Amino acid sequence: MQAIAVWDPLLLSRLYLTVSMNLKRVNRLLLGLIILVDGYIIMAPLVPAITFWWDGRGGTKQRQLTAAVHRAAAPSSVVAAAPQPNHVIIPSMLLDKPILEGLERDTYKILNQGIWRWPTGSTPDKGSNTVLIGHRFTYTQPKGVFYYLNKVKMGDEIGVWWSNKLYTYTVSDVREVPPTETSIEDATPDSRLTIFTCTPLWLPKDRLVVTAKLEANP
Amino acid sequence: MNEKTKFWILLAILALSVALLIYLNHGTNQLFL
Numbered sequence: 001m002q003a004i005a006v007w008d009p010l011l012l013s014r015l016y017l018t019v020s021m022n023l024k025r026v027n028r029l030l031l032g033l034i035i036l037v038d039g040y041i042i043m044a045p046l047v048p049a050i051t052f053w054w055d056g057r058g059g060t061k062q063r064q065l066t067a068a069v070h071r072a073a074a075p076s077s078v079v080a081a082a083p084q085p086n087h088v089i090i091p092s093m094l095l096d097k098p099i100l101e102g103l104e105r106d107t108y109k110i111l112n113q114g115i116w117r118w119p120t121g122s123t124p125d126k127g128s129n130t131v132l133i134g135h136r137f138t139y140t141q142p143k144g145v146f147y148y149l150n151k152v153k154m155g156d157e158i159g160v161w162w163s164n165k166l167y168t169y170t171v172s173d174v175r176e177v178p179p180t181e182t183s184i185e186d187a188t189p190d191s192r193l194t195i196f197t198c199t200p201l202w203l204p205k206d207r208l209v210v211t212a213k214l215e216a217n218p
Numbered sequence: 219m220n221e222k223t224k225f226w227i228l229l230a231i232l233a234l235s236v237a238l239l240i241y242l243n244h245g246t247n248q249l250f251l
Contacts, residue, residue: 027221030225
């Protein structure tokens, strides 16, 4: 009896109607998902640019950060009154973030948290080459710490608080190099800061490198 | 175009979009890049 009922033409047409109505819903859902995923692919790299414009409007934040770096000019304020975590200030890219320490085996974990000091490189108090690395953009974390590193130009100031002392650097070089050029991480006779991230945004294949020379040593 | 054909086309586009997102995310997440 059941088999006869299934093959009943009326029931079949009803079943077809139900499935096609559901297919319409499913198709609408699929279309929504496509718009969502493709929209994210296109918009995610642009969202941080909008937040940079929003944060930088009026120039207040940049002025505050520049003033924070300029404290090095006044010898009495070079050493922090209160304990300071190790952090880097780059006014031209509105950045004031802590510097994280960690071994190479934790690279991915640390880079997802912020700025990583290359462990085999130097530290500001020891001179030579202090290397800072950070993500520029990832789809899992669109606003990488060095997203705006391309805003940094020659002559810009960079401040690094290290062991409660402020070290001031001036940008002397901005360039792009292939990932194979590891000489940027090498020790140097002069005291310098090397900051690098990936470039270009969507399909990173090179490194964007900013080199800065030490100006004020506390 | 009937709904069934539309379904398969949309499903293929969605699969390609997700694959592209995974590919791009992998590219931007490379070590030291």
